[in-house]
Amino acid sequence: EIVLTQSPGTLSLSPGERATLSCRASQTLPFDYLTWYQQKPGQAPRLLIYGASSRATGIPDRFSGTGSGTDFTLTISRLEPEDFAMYYCQQFDDSRITFGQGTRLEIK
Amino acid sequence: EVLLVQSGAEMKKPGESLNISCQATGYNFAKYWIGWVRQRPGKGLEWMGVIFPGDSDTKYSPSFQGQVTISVDKSIGTAFLQWRSLKASDTATYYCAREFPPGYYHGMDVWGPGTTVAVSS
Numbered sequence: 001e002i003v004l005t006q007s008p009g010t011l012s013l014s015p016g017e018r019a020t021l022s023c024r025a026s027q028t029l030p031f032d033y034l035t036w037y038q039q040k041p042g043q044a045p046r047l048l049i050y051g052a053s054s055r056a057t058g059i060p061d062r063f064s065g066t067g068s069g070t071d072f073t074l075t076i077s078r079l080e081p082e083d084f085a086m087y088y089c090q091q092f093d094d095s096r097i098t099f100g101q102g103t104r105l106e107i108k
Numbered sequence: 109e110v111l112l113v114q115s116g117a118e119m120k121k122p123g124e125s126l127n128i129s130c131q132a133t134g135y136n137f138a139k140y141w142i143g144w145v146r147q148r149p150g151k152g153l154e155w156m157g158v159i160f161p162g163d164s165d166t167k168y169s170p171s172f173q174g175q176v177t178i179s180v181d182k183s184i185g186t187a188f189l190q191w192r193s194l195k196a197s198d199t200a201t202y203y204c205a206r207e208f209p210p211g212y213y214h215g216m217d218v219w220g221p222g223t224t225v226a227v228s229s
Binding site for chain 2: 001033035037039044045046047050051056088090092095096097098099100101102
């Protein structure tokens with residue numbers, strides 16, 4: 001089973017700053033099936049990025065995804081107040097899906 | 109508009125059975141896998157399994173195999189998550205989500221609002 005490890009666990013930044021969130025896989029992901037979600041308290045997760053780098057419909061272009069193989073990054077270029085939330089990466093392999101443990105992005 | 113509507117919150121006792129539902133509207137239900145995700149209070153997301161409404165093909169996470177049953181009624185566009193005997197550790201919010209792309213389940217693009225299940229004696 002592929003394990004996803006997200007870092008840091010918590011990221012404290014100010015609005016306007018750049019956020020860089022990491023997701024590392026224990027093995028190479030086939031076809032870069034790496035997805036990112038945002039979750040705010042009391043809400044369902046929201047799809048941000050799929051296929052490692054494709055933005056989902058309606059997602060602002062300040063969100064971008066990069067990476068391949070085992071190392072993936074979600075970048076938020078200029079943080080808006082509404083971006084402070086939990087972020088999860090997720091992969092698909094061998095007929096199963098697994099999530100990373102999440103990164104909490106909090107206001108400094 | 110694609111929507112997933114989940115059944116309401118439940119309060120149950122250990123050992124009781126439970127069936128929660130997820131009704132899909134706004135797209136061809138038979139062509140997309142539907143997945144279930146657990147989130148315990150204050151914890152992360154855990155993928156439980158998926159079902160393909162077109163033929164009821166079902167895949168489970170090893171962590172949930174034998175613990176729950178995922179089913180579907182294609183005629184009413186609804187997926188179900190079922191427990192025969194609840195435990196306190198089943199206390200969580202359960203999300204259903206539409207998997208994408210059509211016919212595959214690489215990720216989840218539309219999510220239901222979640223069903224909160226509380227199990228306590």
